Amino acid sequence: MNAPVTITQTRADEAFDCLQTAIVKGELAPGEKIGELDLCERFNLTRGPVREALGRLESRGLLVRRPHAGVRVVSVSAAELLELYRIREVMEGLAARQAAERMTDQEIADLQATLDSHEAMIEEALGQAYYQAEGDYDFHHRIATGSRNTKLAQMLLGDLYYMVRMYRYRLSTSSGRPHRALGEHRRIVEAIAQRDGELAEFLMKRHINAARQNIERKIEQGEISF
Amino acid sequence: MNAPVTITQTRADEAFDCLQTAIVKGELAPGEKIGELDLCERFNLTRGPVREALGRLESRGLLVRRPHAGVRVVSVSAAELLELYRIREVMEGLAARQAAERMTDQEIADLQATLDSHEAMIEEALGQAYYQAEGDYDFHHRIATGSRNTKLAQMLLGDLYYMVRMYRYRLSTSSGRPHRALGEHRRIVEAIAQRDGELAEFLMKRHINAARQNIERKIEQGEISF
DNA sequence: ATCCCTTGGATTGTTGACAATATGAGAGGA
C-alpha cells in the first residue's frame, strides 16, 4: 500500500517545471542568456537535471542553444507571433470540431460552468487582464483535451500555449475585448453542445482570427515593444 | 581558417540523430523497451549524451518514459495514426496556402523539378514503395519550409513527419496510389505557381484526406497489423 | 586609430562513480 501521493517526480522534472514557468512568467526575458550554474543556484539543483531540462525546453522551441555558447530564451518577433496565431487558427479549429463530436455531456456542462465563472470575474474585476488571460487559457485548454486527439492536445498544450502565454504577459488584452471574447466563447460552446462540429470549427477559427487581428492592430499602433 | 568540415556538432546531437533514425527506420520496434546501456554500446557513446537525447525524444513524443522504469518507443494505435492525419490535414493545408503566398519563383521551379524526378522514378521503378515514400516526404518537406512559417515548419518537420514516417515503413502504399498521389502533387504545385493560396490549401487538405482514407481502408481490410 | 592575432578565463560538454528505485524470482502460507 504505497502512498500514491508521491509528488517527488524527478529532479529533472522539477527543473523543467521551474524553468518553464520562469520563462512563461517573464522572469527570464526573451533573448536573455542564461548560464547553467545560475539556474542551479536559483533552483537548488545540480547541473545534471538542469541540463536535461534545458535539452527538453530546447526541443520544444522555448530555448535556443548554440554549442559551447550557452542557451538563450527564444525571442519571437512580432511577425512570428502572428504566425503562431495562424497555426492556432487551424489547429484549434480542428480541436473544436473534434470536441463537438467527442466531448461528454458532463464535460460540456463543466465548460459552460467555467464560462459563467469567467463572466462573473470579468464583471466584478472590471475585466482584470490577469483573470481574463487565465480564463481564456482554461477555455482553450478544455477544448484541446476534449478533442480526444492525443497528439493534437499535446502539441497545443505542450508547445503553442506556452509560447503564446509567454507574450500574453506583455499583451494586455484591449479594454473592450474580454467581453467580446467571452461572447465568442459562448457561441463556440453552444455549437459544441449542439454537436455541430462544422460550426464549432468555423467559430473557433474566427475567434482566433479576431484575436490575431487585435494584436496586429496593437503592433501597428506601436503599443507593443519587441 | 578552421576547416568547417567538422560537422561533429556534439555527442548529444549525434545520439539524438542516431536514435531518431533508428526509431523511424523501425530498428527499434514500437513498444519495445530500450535500456540506456544497450544504446551506449550500440552507438559507442556514454550515458550522458544518450540520456539527453532520450529526454529530447521524449519531449517530442517519440518516446515514453516512466521514472526508474525505463523508456519505450511510443506505440501509436491505428486510431491515433488516423488522428495524426487529421492534424496533418489542417497544418499542411495552412502550409500550402502560405507557401503559395511566399515561395520564391526559384523554389517553385525546384519543386516542379523534383516532381518530374519523382515521376521518372515511379515509371522506371514500377512504383517502388521506397522511392515513392521518400519522394512524398521530399515534396511535403519543401512546402513546409516554403511556408516561411518557422514554428509551423518546426512542428511538421520535427514532430509529425517523424511519427508518420515511423509507420510508413510498414504501410506500403497501395499499388495504384503513387500515380494518383503524384497527380495530386502536380495540381497543388500548379495552384502554388499561380499564387492561389486558397486553392492550394483546399487541394492539400483533400490530398491528405485521401491518404488518410487509404490507410483507413487498409486497416479495415486487416492488411495492417498493430 | 583600427584591425588582427594571441592568450587567459569562464562556461559548456563529457565522463565515470555513487545513490535511489522498480522489476522479477523465490520462499512461505492459505
Add this chain to the structure above:
DNA sequence: TCCTCTCATATTGTCAACAATCCAAGGGAT
C-alpha cells in the same frame, strides 16, 4: 495450486570532477 511478501539484482537518477570549446580583453602591427 495460487497468492503474497521479501529480497537480490539490474537499471535508472544524480552527483562531482575532467576535458573541450568559445568569448573577451590586451598587445602588436599596419
